[in-house]
Amino acid sequence: MMSFVLGSLVGLLLALTGAGGGILAVPLLVFALHLGLAQAAPIGLLAVGLAAAMAATLGLRDGIVRYRAAMLMGGLAMLLAPLGVAAAQRVPNTPLTIAFAAVLLLSAWRMWQRARHALRPRTDAPARAALPCVLDARDGRLVWTRPCAQALAATGVAAGVLSGLLGVGGGFVIVPALTRFTELSARSIVATSLAVIALASIGGVGAAAWKGTMAWDIALPFAIGSVFASLLARVIAARVAGPRLQQGFAIVSVGVAILLLARGAGWLAVR
Template sequence: MDEHSILSIALGSVIGGILAMTGAGGGILAVPVLVFGLGLSMNQAAPVGLLAVALAASVGAVLGLKQGVVRYKAAAFISSIGIIAAPVGLHLAQRIPNKPLALVFSLVLVYASIRMLRNASREIRNGGATPRREVLPCVLNPVKGRLRWTLPCARVLALTGFTSGLLSGLLGVGGGFVIIPALSRYTNLEMKSIVATSLAVIALVSIGGVTAAAISGVMYWQAAIPFAAGAVIGLIAGRQLAHKLAVPRLQQAFSIVGIGAAIMLAVSVLGFHA
């Protein structure tokens, strides 16, 4: 095994660990890690990051299914919309020049990081999860323990799936930074169920994007296979540590790293020099 493969595995394990411990964020950090760590372009990094996220999230989703915390019908509905949108994003990504694509990614990363930072800080300040609105589009039936499928609920979940799928194909991200806030805001699911359901959606949508990338011949397999293997290893190891660590603090740390990575990526593509 050469040094490049070892580095790919190591970097992938970091992404998998972040995905396990925060429930989101690992996918969106994968692209900056690939760009700076392995020297890939945005067009090369996006499909590679997507493959890593797909495999790692699949492992997390299977473990969640065994625990009975995945809302599989909601996950299937969201991902069915996302799978349709992902190839559209991939098609756009291959036609947008590297510089503007990297700048768009930087803006999305800053937005996701700031949002997570604010939510984590609010949770720490309140001593727990932020109270939800009394009226929610998607709520569990207290008798059957299943989501009540109404038109507002279907509309919210469909929009979540479309947004996560489009960003998945366009930027090579899993979409957890879209799915988790949406499920937290519009459903009354417990956080462990939200995270597990998010991983299931990420896995299904990412697999759709990976398949499209493989068919179109834009997957950089030399980096993709070891990086994805590392992500799976990192996710399994991260799950062992997640329950021992304070998630809001981890999310704060991720947010700071994410903002820094976004700034570095923007500076590098714009060609600024000290």
């Protein structure tokens, strides 16, 4: 029951704040259920991956997922996520916890910046010619060039390794990269990022299941709660979600990161 409740909280955060909300799945499992980070990571990845797959399917239906870019990034992420899972089983819990806290702080900072820019829109967008990936004016698809493929491939590699190692999905890497390297709309960036996260999760969860490190008795109710709550929360998300909520979530993330750093440094013992 506790696992289902925690998963429901993650699903609510995913619906209200976007893909970044899933990064709190692992800290919740660590502090509430007293799991090691290597145990919690694949469970969090399963919940985030299912929620991302559901949202990406809706994006495909609406035609806003750039599926070729998602297949390149997601394919590489799916192949490399098992390497991250294997590394997580070998790295001691303390440095892994500190690494996750650093990633959480970075994610919080980026979410704060996105919210701030949404409240005060900027007009100094990068010149179209300076972007590696531009859209074809005739059909709205990405124009594939070597710089574009290299930028997207590097993004997929980073997302895959981090997904398997920390169970974070990789949205905090994918969304800024697509924003920086492409001229896709915000809706298309988020939908494409969710498709990549879903593919990366297949690799990470599959590797954990193969190695026998997935605690299914915790993972299944956690994932079911996440999907169930995210579906219900879609009804209210459009009314209450927004930049101010994202800034509040960023502040909460900083607090959680500080607690993880304290635990990793041995100042906070969890029994």
